[in-house]
Amino acid sequence: MALRDTNTGIALAVVAGTLALEALRRYLSKPQKDSELAHPPGPPPLPLVGNTFGISLKEPWVTYEEWSKQYGDIVYTKILGQDVVVINSLEVAKDMIDRRSNIYSDRAQYQSYSAYGLLFDTLFLPYGDEWRFHRRILHQVFRPDAIFAFEDIQKRKAMQLVQHLLSAPREFIRHLHTFSAGVVLDAVYSYDVKNLEDPFVKHIKEAGDRVTLVCSPQTSLLLGLFPFVKYIPTWLPGGSLNVKDFHKCIKRAQDAPFVNLQRKLDAGETPTCMATMPIPSTTTYGDNEKTAEIFRGVCATAFFGGTDTTAMTLTNLTLALVLNPQVQERVMRDIEAVVGSDRLPDLSDRSALPYIDAIVREVHRWRPLVPLGFPHYTSSDDVYNGYFIPKGTTILANSWAMSRNPSRYPNPSVFDPSRHLAADGSLLPDETNFLFGFGRRICPGRHFVNATLWIAVATMLAVLRFGPPCDEHGNEKPVEQGNTFGVASQAKPFECTIQLRGGVDKKVIELLRAEQNS
Numbered sequence: 001m002a003l004r005d006t007n008t009g010i011a012l013a014v015v016a017g018t019l020a021l022e023a024l025r026r027y028l029s030k031p032q033k034d035s036e037l038a039h040p041p042g043p044p045p046l047p048l049v050g051n052t053f054g055i056s057l058k059e060p061w062v063t064y065e066e067w068s069k070q071y072g073d074i075v076y077t078k079i080l081g082q083d084v085v086v087i088n089s090l091e092v093a094k095d096m097i098d099r100r101s102n103i104y105s106d107r108a109q110y111q112s113y114s115a116y117g118l119l120f121d122t123l124f125l126p127y128g129d130e131w132r133f134h135r136r137i138l139h140q141v142f143r144p145d146a147i148f149a150f151e152d153i154q155k156r157k158a159m160q161l162v163q164h165l166l167s168a169p170r171e172f173i174r175h176l177h178t179f180s181a182g183v184v185l186d187a188v189y190s191y192d193v194k195n196l197e198d199p200f201v202k203h204i205k206e207a208g209d210r211v212t213l214v215c216s217p218q219t220s221l222l223l224g225l226f227p228f229v230k231y232i233p234t235w236l237p238g239g240s241l242n243v244k245d246f247h248k249c250i251k252r253a254q255d256a257p258f259v260n261l262q263r264k265l266d267a268g269e270t271p272t273c274m275a276t277m278p279i280p281s282t283t284t285y286g287d288n289e290k291t292a293e294i295f296r297g298v299c300a301t302a303f304f305g306g307t308d309t310t311a312m313t314l315t316n317l318t319l320a321l322v323l324n325p326q327v328q329e330r331v332m333r334d335i336e337a338v339v340g341s342d343r344l345p346d347l348s349d350r351s352a353l354p355y356i357d358a359i360v361r362e363v364h365r366w367r368p369l370v371p372l373g374f375p376h377y378t379s380s381d382d383v384y385n386g387y388f389i390p391k392g393t394t395i396l397a398n399s400w401a402m403s404r405n406p407s408r409y410p411n412p413s414v415f416d417p418s419r420h421l422a423a424d425g426s427l428l429p430d431e432t433n434f435l436f437g438f439g440r441r442i443c444p445g446r447h448f449v450n451a452t453l454w455i456a457v458a459t460m461l462a463v464l465r466f467g468p469p470c471d472e473h474g475n476e477k478p479v480e481q482g483n484t485f486g487v488a489s490q491a492k493p494f495e496c497t498i499q500l501r502g503g504v505d506k507k508v509i510e511l512l513r514a515e516q517n518s
Helices: 002-029 060-071 090-098 111-115 129-142 147-167 169-189 199-215 217-225 227-231 243-266 288-323 325-338 347-352 354-366 399-403 446-463 506-517
Strands: 074-079 082-087 382-384 387-389 394-397 464-467 497-500
Touching: 060 074, 060 082, 060 399, 082 090, 090 382, 090 394, 111 217, 129 288, 129 446, 147 169, 147 446, 147 464, 147 497, 147 506, 169 199, 169 243, 169 288, 169 446, 169 497, 199 217, 199 243, 199 288, 217 227, 243 288, 288 325, 288 354, 288 446, 288 464, 325 354, 325 446, 325 464, 347 354, 347 446, 354 446, 446 464, 446 506
Parallel strands: 082 394
Antiparallel strands: 074 082, 382 387, 464 497
């Protein structure tokens, strides 16, 4: 015991010493403030390490929300010598990031981004010409008036999802991942996912998990302090951060769908998807070879960005439905009144079924997937409300705090879709877009994602009933309501029951069976 305690003490001393040295290096290398204006208020920093040890590693957004009660909507903090400004107010975030997007649209370029080959992805690119090329393509494909081109894919995959949920309800989380990957792979690469064991789905899931790991605050800190971790053999603890193996994993997930698509083209097929979309002559980047290379990265951005986020949102939604049976009942009544019982809803019914859109908005608000968004970075000095924001400041928009604002969302911990509806039942103006980001960095695929979620919710609740788990005697068991933590936050694995609801028309059942056998 004494030896173990001694070793632990030595390890902690080494880590603390390394942290202090790294903080000193950053402090000495950072330009000194040349403005007489004050930074925004914030907690007093410790020498060298700043506020690093006062922030929860699991739920930093909660720490920042608590600080806002003392210091206000804008909180300034120091983390290992890095200036960080946390915005806890939606109005302030719009003022700064939306209306001054020329200053607040950059990304910090951490060594891990380039070392792990993440700069193919729009999310990680610095603000500049290559990023603009990415955005032009993504806006062209996923603009609001273009997403109807994907409706057949979304409907077909939603019907397959229902069949999978009925046949193996205990595997519902895997089915949700298969559904979301299936929609995106078909839309981007014209690849048809059939089942849980599809190799492309496995490749995407593994790659997505690895990217999430590398981007987590804990890993970023670890890599900054101990860069040799990138070279730990895969068979040792921490081997999942091996940079060579990481590159293989990402390349496999990127290349396999393109290779499959090329086989189709070589066989004379004419698939219609994002990857076969002609690139307008006005939207190029360098020579043809360079443009094609970057375009592959744009396509990979679409499937990496659209797969996990949709699946995690649907997991959170399933939890909300299990905990709120009254929400299911209302949707069922609305569908029967608008659509009838002999067909499934589609996007042509969307305007007549506003409660489903309200559910989609509410699940975004109730459990924000990325509670702190993805960090912005100031490209020049700024002054806001008399406060000095220096160039090179990391900007965090605390979506968690914004989604929990009781003056905007009474009883914020309650899942209540009706908060997004007017008294006459129509949709209020959408105030949940902030959960997709701010300014020029807002997610360009948000309309596609919301349409996919709408089709999934409408199809599932037209046919299925979700309930709490039961023991062997038929008694209801408590439902796990915890969250996972990291860059993205989603519901912890939980149990539920999924059954065919009563009164489903034979025509709908036949339609589902026909899709399953197609």
